[in-house]
Amino acid sequence: GEEVAQTPKHLVRGEGQKAKLYCAPIKGHSYVFWYQQVLKNEFKFLISFQNENVFDETGMPKERFSAKCLPNSPCSLEIQATKLEDSAVYFCASLPPGYTEAFFGQGTRLTVV
C-alpha cells in the first residue's frame, strides 16, 4: 500500500494486561521505526528495523517492551504487563532505501486504565 497502516487505531488495556500494536509499512520500504508520543508532544524513539533485523534499539525500555518485523507480516510492538505510564500514542514510520524522508502512520492510541 501507499500509506503506513497502523492497527488498531485505539486500544484500551487494564493495568497488567498485554498490548500488541501492528504496523504495515509501505511496500518496498526497508526501514521501520517505532516512536512513542506522550501527551501532545515528546516524541520518543523506541526501536528501528532494517528489513527484519533490529537496526537501533537504543530507545527500547529493557523490560516489558518487545518488537518484531517478520517477512510477509506486519511489524508488531508488544508491551507486556502494561502500566499507566505506557498510555501514549505509538507511531510507526517507514523509510525507503536511499531516502531520508520517513512516512508516518496515523498512530495507535493506547490507554491503560
Added chain:
Amino acid sequence: GEDVEQSLFLSVREGDSSVINCTYTDSSSTYLYWYKQEPGAGLQLLTYIFSNMDMKQDQRLTVLLNKKDKHLSLRIADTQTGDSAIYFCAESKGQGGKLIFGQGTELSVKP
C-alpha cells in the same frame, strides 16, 4: 548529547509571517526536518534540509540553517488558519537514522 529545543507556543494573525525556531546540540546531525501534526493525526513531513545547506525554499516555506549556532528556523509566509497545528523540528544522522524531535511549537493563527 542529542537535544532539540523549541519554544512551545506561537500566535500570529492570518496573513502575517510565522517564524518557528529550533536549536539542536549534536553537531554531527546530517539532516534537519520540519514536521506538522494536526489534532489526532500523524506527522506530515513539510520540508527538510541537509546540514551543508544554509537555506531551502519551498512555496510558502523557507528553512534557514545556521550550522555554527546550531539554529534552524521555519518561516511560513502568508500564514492561514489551516496552518494552525503543532510543528516539530527533528534531526537525524542519515540513512536509517532515528529522528530526535523537539517538543513541538503550537502555532495558533487568528483571523
